[in-house]
Amino acid sequence: MTMNISVGNSVWWMVIALCCAVTALVYLSLRKKSDEQKRKALLLIGCTILVLFYVQRILMFRFDAFIAAYGTGWKQILPELLPFNLCYLSVIVMIAGARLNNKHLLGFCFFISSLGAVLALVAPVGIFSDTNLLQPAVAMFYFLHILVAAAYWNIGFLGLVKPEKNQAITSMLLFYFIFFLIHLVNWLGRSAGIDSMNYFYSFNPEGSSVLELFWEWLPIPCLYMIVPGTVIFGGWAALLTLLYRRVVLLRARKGKTYE
Numbered sequence: 001m002t003m004n005i006s007v008g009n010s011v012w013w014m015v016i017a018l019c020c021a022v023t024a025l026v027y028l029s030l031r032k033k034s035d036e037q038k039r040k041a042l043l044l045i046g047c048t049i050l051v052l053f054y055v056q057r058i059l060m061f062r063f064d065a066f067i068a069a070y071g072t073g074w075k076q077i078l079p080e081l082l083p084f085n086l087c088y089l090s091v092i093v094m095i096a097g098a099r100l101n102n103k104h105l106l107g108f109c110f111f112i113s114s115l116g117a118v119l120a121l122v123a124p125v126g127i128f129s130d131t132n133l134l135q136p137a138v139a140m141f142y143f144l145h146i147l148v149a150a151a152y153w154n155i156g157f158l159g160l161v162k163p164e165k166n167q168a169i170t171s172m173l174l175f176y177f178i179f180f181l182i183h184l185v186n187w188l189g190r191s192a193g194i195d196s197m198n199y200f201y202s203f204n205p206e207g208s209s210v211l212e213l214f215w216e217w218l219p220i221p222c223l224y225m226i227v228p229g230t231v232i233f234g235g236w237a238a239l240l241t242l243l244y245r246r247v248v249l250l251r252a253r254k255g256k257t258y259e
Contacts, residue, residue: 003133005142007123011133015142019121023150027157038158039098045151046095049144053088056140057081063137065127075194084182084199086116087148093178094151104170107161108178111171111237114152120145125208156240163244168237175233176226183222201225 005011026045030038057080060066070076083089090113097105121142128141155161182200189197198206203221205211211225218224 001134004131005133005138006130015121015133015146019146019149022146023153023157026150026154030154030158035101035160038160039101042098042151042155042160043095045147046091046098049088049091049147049151050083050095052140052144052147053083053091054081056137056144059137059140063127063135065131065135066137069127070196076196079189079194079196079199082199084185086113086200087120087145089178089182089199090116090152091148094155103161103167104174106155107167108171108174109152110155110161110163111168111240112175112233114149114156115233115236117145117149117152119210121149123208123210125206156244163237163240165241168234168241171237172230172233175229179226180222 003011005015026041030041033041060080061072061077083092090109093105093113094109096102097109124141128138131138133139133142156163161167179200179202183202186197186199186202190203198204201208201211202225205215214224214228218227
């Protein structure tokens with residue numbers, strides 16, 4: 001039995017709808033809880049995601065499409081065992097932010113990582129595009145990104161951070177810091193002969209149509225992501241901030257009306 005998923009088909013829309021439903025379910029389950037309880041829930045979700053991440057890795061190493069595309073040598077497998085992609089590294093950031101009640105770390109996940117998680121679902125690349133959703137490795141990939149997106153979005157929806165200008169700027173600066181650290185990790189790995197080290201796609205687009213367009217504009221590793229990324233994330237942060245202020249204003253007006 002197959003259930004082929006490709007961008008824009010009915011199965012893809014089903015996954016997007018499921019992501020919205022899970023996000024809403026998490027929100028409705030936690031909205032009346034205290035901030036401490038909300039942070040504990042994020043800790044639990046984050047730890048669950050990290051465990052499932054390695055379950056998905058094991059499944060992927062048995063996935064024929066992965067073996068055909070990358071092989072089974074340790075240089076291909078090792079990079080897949082490290083949770084240094086944006087979505088999964090941000091889970092670690094979220095866990096630290098929830099544990100320490102650090103608004104800057106949580107804000108990074110809401111402003112920056114939420115968009116990355118959505119893009120992974122909306123425009124998947126590589127072996128997770130145009131494939132069978134019923135393959136265990138593929139199903140787990142989408143399920144994990146649904147959980148990741150739901151967790152990051154609810155950081156803001158549940159009021160653990162407020163989408164404001166200063167918070168957005170701090171999140172962008174933290175993104176730059178993490179991005180350059182990850183680029184250094186990629187450079188060290190490639191210097192050691194592990195050519196598949198390409199976390200955050202800092203060295204090349206790896207088949208992503210959007211990133212390939214960025215590469216055409218600026219074919220320089222690292223910078224080809226930073227320059228357009230700043231514009232995109234900056235615009236995204238501004239939109240979230242604007243929407244938040246609009247909601248606050250509407251609530252204030254509604255309160256005055258009832259008075």
